[in-house]
Amino acid sequence: MNSKVRTTHLERRAVVYLRQSTPTQVEFHRESTERQYALADRALTLGWDKSQIEVLDSDLGKSGQTTTGREDFHQLMAAVGLGEVGAVLALEASRFSRSQADWHKLLDICALTDTLVIDHDGIYDPNDFNDRVILGFKGTWSHTELHGMRLRLQGAKLNKAKKGELRCSPPTGYVYDPEGKLVLDPDEGVVAAIQLAFQQFRALGTAFKVMRYFCVNQIPFPRRRWRPGDIGTLHWGPANLSRITALLHNPTYTGTYVYGRRRSFNVIEGGQITKVKTQLLPQEEWKVVIHNAHEAYISWEEYLSNCERLRQNSPISLSDGCPGTPREGFALLQGLVICGKCGRRMSPRYHGTGGCRAAYECSQARKQDGSMGVCWTVAGAAIDTAVAEQVLEAFTSEQLDISLAVLSELENQAFEIDKTWQLRLERARYDCAFADFDAVKGINGFISKG
Known part of the structure; x- marks a missing residue:
């Protein structure tokens, strides 16, 4: 193994890279951290001078699923790419990355700059075929290990949810009793406010009118917070549209235990995962539904009726900068x-x-504080006319000719593709007929010989 460490490697730096997935692991799994720091001693025994050994430990407590936020990993990749590093050391492949794409990118750069990869098992030269196969397998195994752990954890979580025993942050109006069962909030004011919201929706028919009722009558709306450092504390404040809508959409108020109403997916921008968004799933895709699991505020039938009424009331979606689907009406914008x-x-x-x-x-402010006025209003006729004129002016005669030429070319391509398929179909029919002819000819020959 030591024969792989050549003078050209010892003349450059040896970089020891440390990483653990969470701050909790750094705090409680100290043996792993000590083993990673001990790799600096291994670099000494392999021949590097102490002044040439660099330890990168700023990525402790950061996930290896992505390179986002891992400054030391980017620093390592840059130094390797510049040919400044003779060897990179880590406890195992998963310390560098849990992503196969990032792992193989590192191996490619190490191969180009003749940089060794060293872990607790051995010394590997990415330019050596056998070593490259082993390194590739180590990266694949690291990725598979992470996938297996996620499946086991999610499986255990789902199994507990199917029994109705998985505890999540309860919605306002419910708390857990000492036995871990979901019960109505012991504060009668909280229960009365929730019941009043459902009562007003029956009478008024829209979430906005319910919110307006609370604001006009200056009735505070409760909220229990369950975030760290503020667990279970009760806060009273003005009702807003989002809280009323969330209340009406939540099936927990029917006495039903539900798990798996949402699905998370990554948002990728510029080749990196920038955020994780949550999407509500249709009712038929919910993973766990257990009726009569606890005391209810409303019936299941009323909940379904409320959801249908909200769906019918729903205007154009104005959230997240999305214009949404236009409703009936001739307004152009x-x-x-x-x-x-x-x-x-x-x-x-x-x-x-x-x-x-x-x-x-512009009436968005009313949805937040129930104010009576609007921010701004403007007649639409002049705006729509001006926009229509600008759009039509953008289409010059030359652009229209080009568009027609492109359309003609697309039609020609479609005709050629259709012609190719027709020829293939004709060929297939010919082959089938020829095969049938050979079969009949063979049978006749066999009969004549018989």
Whole structure:
């Protein structure tokens, strides 16, 4: 093994890379941290001078699933790419990365710059075929190990949820008793506020009117927080539209234990995972549904009726900068107009007989504090006309000719593709007929010989 360490390697730095996935592991799994620091001593025994050994430990407590936020890993890759490093040392492949793509990228750069990879098992030269195979297997095994751990943890979590025993942060109006069962909040004011919200939705029919009822009558709305350092504390504040809507959409208030209502997915921008978004799943895709699991505020039938009414009330989606799907109406810029005062999206409003006049109105502030006025409103006719003129002017005669030429070319390509398939079909029919002819000919020959 030591014969792989040549003078050209010893003339460059040896970099020891340390990483553990979470701060908890760093705090409680200290043996692993000590073993990683001990790799510096191994570099000494292999021939590197102490002044040439660099330890990178700023990535302790950071996940290896991605390189985002791992400054030391980027520093390591840059130094290797510049040919400044003779060897990189880590306890195992998973310390460098849990992603096969990042692992093989590191191996490729090490091969180009003749940099050794050293772990607790041995010394590997990425330019040596056998060593490269072993390193590739180590990266694959690290990725597989992570996948296996995730499956086991998720399986155990789902199994516990199927028995209704998996505890999650309860919605406002519920708490866990000493035995771990979900019960109504012991604060009668909290229970009364939740019951009042459902009662007003039955009478008023929209979440916005329920929110307005609480705000106009200055009725505070409760909220229990379950975040670290603020577990179970009760806060009272003004009702807003999002809290009322979440209340009406939550099946827990029907006495039903539900698990798996949401699905998370990564948002990739610029080749990196920038954030994780959550998507609500349709009811038929919920993983666990156990009715009559605890005391209810409303019935399951009323919950389904509330969801259907909310769906019918739903306007264009104005969240996350998405214009949403336009509803009925002739306004040209539905969901696209931005308020010049507050920067929120404006929604169309129709006036006159049969809704013949359109206007764009910014009323997003009302959804937050129930205020009576609107931020800004403007007639839509002049805006729609100006936009239509600008769009039509953008299409010059030359651009239209080019568009028609492209369309003609696409039609020709489609014709050629269809012609190719027709020829293949004709060939297949010919082969089938020829095969049938040979079969009949063979049978006749066999009969004549008989």
